[in-house]
Every structure is written in structure tokens, then in C-alpha cells.
Amino acid sequence: MSQSDVMPLSAASIRSNACTPEVFEGDKLCDLTRIFEPQTQMVIAPFDDESWSPEAMWGRMAREGRLAVMTLDGKPNREDLDDAFRVCSALGRLLSNLSEVFATLVGAQEVGIRWMWTCRPSCPRFHEDKVAIRAIYNHCGPGTEWVPSQYVDREYLGHKSGGLDDEVSGLLLDSSQIREVASGTLSVFKGKVWEDNPGLPIVHRSPPRSGTFRFVATLDLLD
Numbered sequence: 001m002s003q004s005d006v007m008p009l010s011a012a013s014i015r016s017n018a019c020t021p022e023v024f025e026g027d028k029l030c031d032l033t034r035i036f037e038p039q040t041q042m043v044i045a046p047f048d049d050e051s052w053s054p055e056a057m058w059g060r061m062a063r064e065g066r067l068a069v070m071t072l073d074g075k076p077n078r079e080d081l082d083d084a085f086r087v088c089s090a091l092g093r094l095l096s097n098l099s100e101v102f103a104t105l106v107g108a109q110e111v112g113i114r115w116m117w118t119c120r121p122s123c124p125r126f127h128e129d130k131v132a133i134r135a136i137y138n139h140c141g142p143g144t145e146w147v148p149s150q151y152v153d154r155e156y157l158g159h160k161s162g163g164l165d166d167e168v169s170g171l172l173l174d175s176s177q178i179r180e181v182a183s184g185t186l187s188v189f190k191g192k193v194w195e196d197n198p199g200l201p202i203v204h205r206s207p208p209r210s211g212t213f214r215f216v217a218t219l220d221l222l223d
């Protein structure tokens with residue numbers, strides 16, 4: 001994909017975040033602890049890591065998905081190798097910081113982390129997570145989309161949608177209520193396996209707009 005294929009960030013139907021009874025948007029990282037309040041299903045907090053910028057650091061690799069580490073005459077391409085080392089080093093720091101925050105929050109000894117730099121949706125349908133708790137870091141590009149529960153008819157989740165798009169299946173009672181998590185934030189979601197949850201998990205999906213690169217990392221419990 002070339003740079004000219006990258007679409008601008010815009011979606012008229014996407015509303016900015018606002019606190020709802022089940023979602024809390026904080027202004028500091030320690031606000032994530034509000035996920036343990038019984039009525040809270042999702043908390044969003046800023047997680048700025050200015051040392052990590054895949055767009056700037058990956059340069060050509062981010063756009064073309066490759067680096068030329070060897071030249072045609074078999075010699076190392078120093079410039080590209082330096083780029084690769086810089087990316088790996090910064091990525092390692094970022095993943096370590098994210099893991100530490102999530103592990104500390106949930107009291108876990110081990111957490112799993114997946115990340116991607118992609119312009120394709122990974123979970124394009126609205127769904128509930130089948131885990132106890134999960135964190136999603138949206139660094140740049142379109143963010144995770146979610147809908148306040150009062151605008152969702154869960155009868156149409158999954159195969160009950162009849163294969164229809166979420167926008168027409170009956171799942172969304174008001175499609176103008178789709179919200180988008182902002183870039184530079186860490187979101188923590190309760191899932192279906194959270195014990196003694198008096199509410200229901202937030203229905204969410206990865207942004208369906210293809211053509212715009214985003215960097216996202218997902219953290220899960222391993223123990």
C-alpha cells in the first residue's frame with residue numbers, strides 16, 4: 001500500500017467519547033483502577049509514550065512492510081538495519097511498559113500481549129470479549145469502536161445477526177451512538193467471564209475503515 005492510499009481520519013457517524021454509567025474516561029493512568037467498581041465495564045485513560053512512533057520510526061517499512069537489510073552486492077544495508085534496531089528497541093520498551101501497567105492493575109504474574117501495525121480490521125464485528133478482563137492500547141490511527149449498552153440489542157450478536165452488517169442487523173438501536181476510543185489511550189474492558197458482574201460487557205469492534213494504518217496492542221491474562 002502506498003502513502004497515497006492512506007485515507008484521512010474521518011467518520012461523521014463516530015461520536016467522541018463521553019462518560020456513561022458503565023464507561024469512565026479518566027485523565028490519568030491511575031484512573032484505570034475504576035474498572036474494579038461494580039458498575040464499570042470499561043475505563044479509558046491516557047497512555048502516552050512519546051518514544052514510540054511507528055509512523056516516524058518505521059518510515060518506508062511502515063508504508064511498504066519491508067526493509068532491505070542487504071544490498072544487491074551482499075553487503076548489509078546499514079541505514080535500514082539501524083532503523084530496524086531502533087524500532088525493536090523502542091517497541092520492546094513500549095511492550096514492557098504496557099505489560100507492567102496491566103500486570104500491576106490486575107495483580108497478574110504473567111500477561112500476554114499482541115500488537116499490530118495494520119490498515120485492516122482484526123475484529124470487524126461488534127462483540128463481547130470471552131475473557132475476564134482485557135486491555136487495548138490504541139496508539140495511532142482509528143481507535144476501538146464501542147457502543148453504550150442502551151443502544152445495543154444483544155439478541156443480534158454473533159450468528160444471530162443472520163450474516164447482516166451490524167449497521168442493519170438490528171444490533172444497533174442507534175448507529176449514531178458508535179463511539180471511538182481516542183489515540184494514545186489504554187482501555188480496560190471487563191469481559192463475559194468477569195465474575196459477579198452486575199452489568200454486561202461493553203460491545204466493541206476494531207475500526208472497520210480499511211486503508212488507514214493504526215498501531216494497537218492487546219493485553220490478556222496468562223495465569
Ligand SMILES: [Fe+2]
Nearest residue numbers: 123128129204
Ligand atoms: Fe474484543
